[in-house]
Amino acid sequence: MKKFIYGLLLTGLLCQPAAAALSKSETDQYVNRAVAFIKTREYDQSLTVFKEGLAKDPDNAILNAGMGNNLAALNRYREAIPYLEKAARSDPADQTAHFGLAACYQALGRDEQAIEHLKKCLDLNPHNARASIWLAGCYVRLAKAAPEKAKAKEYLQSALMTLEEAGNLEGAMEVKKILSTLQN
DSSP, X not given: OHHHHHHHHHHHHHTSOOOOOOOHHHHHHHHHHHHHHHHTTXXXXXXXXXXXXXXXXXXXXXXXXXXXXXXXXXXXXXXXXXXXXXXXXXXXXXXXXXXXHXXXXXXXXXXXXXXHHHHHHXXXXXXXXXXXXXXXXXXXXXXXXXXXXXXXXXXXXXXXXXXXXXXXXXXXXXXXXXXXXXXX
């Protein structure tokens, strides 16, 4: 009898319908509710709203990006990464997911991975000055950490080019100063 009941229980669990995808309108409702909590600095409530939406549609790129970026804003980078990665996989054109991943990786000292996602942001929008500036910052940090001058110069040249393309002349001048110290 126990085996029969256990079998029925398993069959019932396995036959549960998969979570249905939320409509754009339903997704927007969750996002709007979460943003309202963020505006009033009720971050835990915001996370709860994102979790509710993700319980109904776990593959929803917008909700995963929102959850991940909200966690990142709370400096919970390691928790944020899986949500942001899922959002980026679900919607590779989502700049917010890639930028959120870059921010998390940068905060965790993983500049190489941050660079990867910042480059994706720039592939999607070459005029994204914020991504360009962050990319340059990653290159500068890597240059300072590079054990050999040649590698440091390579990173700084990439940073310089990125900043000049973004029109950030002040940042470009700073990188040029650092480059001049390596020339000696």
